[in-house]
Amino acid sequence: MAVKAVGTWVAGFRQIGRSDLGCRRAVAGAAAGPNWTLEVSWARGRLECAGVCVKPVEDVKSVEDENLSSAPVSSEVDGGAENAGADEEPGKLNRDLPNGLLPKPLSLTDITVSSHGSNVRVAYQGCPGAFSEAAALKAYPRCVAVPCEQFEVAFKAVELWLVDKAVLPIENSVGGSIHRNYDLLLCHRLHIVGEVQMAVNHCLMTLPGVKKEQLKRVLSHPQALAQCEIALSKLGVIRENVDDTALAAQLVASNDLRDAGAVASAQAAEIYGLEILEERIQDTPDNITRFLILAREPIIPRVDRPFKTSIVFTLEEGSGILFKALAVFSLRGINLTKIESRPQRKRPLRVVDDSNHGTAKYFDYLFYIDFEASMAETRAQNALAHLQEFATFLRVLGSYPMDTSS
Ligand SMILES: O=C(O)C(=O)C[C@]1(C(=O)O)C=C[C@@H](O)C=C1
Known part of the structure; x- marks a missing residue:
């Protein structure tokens, strides 16, 4: 089911349609700036694919459901006034429109984000009742949790301003790393702004x-x-x-x-x-999943509370190079909390010419490291400057407060 709604894009703030399972509202019109159309496909109450298409507003089927009922998305679409304002001249206000279809001015509550995260829209992978939804609500207790079919959709939903944040699992104490999310971190330009550790009782x-x-x-x-x-x-x-x-x-x-x-x-x-x-059928009673909070913008690193920094890098070839890379942290007393390696998909094999033994082919890796320091600390900046001397690629994925709650 494709839902078309008129969205508002004003200085980075966006409101969009909500389905019956968490996304119920579509706001028509723009309070300021240009009008844009938004296409979102929903299935089984979840955001399946998201795309923002830029079209003149007169092409748009407007959707407005002010009563926030749990009506399925299809009735929101069918009940909306078809082609509202289609014959209007651009920029001219149609005074014959029923009140519900007039552009709604932004209010202070629309743009205020409380410390509990009310008004924050947080994407997670799964349906309502998934552990990832609980993690999103742990991170932002009063957020609107937006279900997404796949991890990739959650990444895109943040990039396309459909939501503000995504909360995605990255590792579990029994199952280990969630590799798909490591790979997606590299393919997308989002920043890690926090982490949530949560007990998972199956x-x-x-x-x-x-x-x-x-x-x-x-x-x-x-x-x-x-x-x-x-x-x-x-x-x-x-x-x-x-x-x-x-x-x-x-x-x-x-x-x-x-x-x-x-x-x-x-x-x-x-x-x-x-x-x-x-209850509690997991192999170990303490089954913990760590989730990352992702956003479009990084947060400003601080030193007044424990911070963690996540990076990804590739290395030059040579013996002991990984040892040297890790030493840049230990030399400065920086504790590493996680190391993960992933194959370089586009360049899986590195050919090394060794005059003694002929030509060898090795797998080429990306290394992901989490360390306990904030990028606001000189020792962290120096460690990364040192690492850059032999890294062929280095990206800081985020510097963010550690979850010390669990
Ligand atoms: O299926 C869910 O409920 C999820 O939130 C996904 C997921 C995962 O991807 O690891 C999250 C937490 C648990 O570790 C099990 C499953």
Whole structure:
């Protein structure tokens, strides 16, 4: 279902349509500056793909739903006044328009972002009830959490000003790194502005009345299935991957699957009307996922609280070069908290001529490092200046406050 709405772009502030599961409002018109059209595709209540297309406003089907009801997006579109203002001269106010379709002036509340994050629109991957939604709400307790089908959509939604931030998982204490997000960090120009660490407690859930013995398969996100390896092996069921844990719960409920269970959050069981057969089925009781908060602009690094900095780099060839790269931090007493290497997709192999042993081909890597220091500290600046002496590429992904809450 494609929704077309007139959006407003004023000095970087944007309001857009909201679906029934979190995005309910479309604001027509522009208070100042030019009018733009916005095309957003929604499916199953989630942002599936997002694109901003610049069109003259007269081409636009205007959508306005002021009552913030939980009406599905389709009725928002169908109920909207088709081609409102299509015959108007650009810039001329049509006084015959019903009040609801007149441009709504921006108010102070529209542009004020409270410390709890009200008014902040935060993209996450998954459906309502996903762990990533809980992480978004942990980061910004009063935000509007915007579900997205894939990680990439969340990145794009921030880049296209459809949302203000994205909260995406980067690593889990059992499953390890979420490589897709490492790769996407490099493909996109977003900045890490924070992190959230959250305990992830998985529940096994089914339609009410279904017993464990009836289960032939269990649906969930692959990371969640991996985190519950021991419990699922005991059950002896087939594991089926779906895009997120909450979607697994939704599929079991909406398709009336009596031979299938879902691994998801207690919140998802409540939303989709499933019964929890077993709680905390993850392999280790303390199952922690670390999420990154991404934004279009970096934050100004500070020194009055613990900060972390994330970088990515590639290195010249030569023996001991990675050792030298890591030494720039230890020489300055900077603690490394994470190192991850990813293959360089476009240049997977490096050919090295060694006169003694002939030609060798090695994999070429990108190194991602998190270290405990703020870019406002001289020791961090010096460490990176030193690293640049033998790095062939270096990018600071963000310098941000450490999550010290968990
Ligand atoms: O499927 C979800 O609920 C998610 O939020 C995704 C996700 C992940 O990608 O790692 C997030 C946290 C948990 O580690 C399990 C799954």
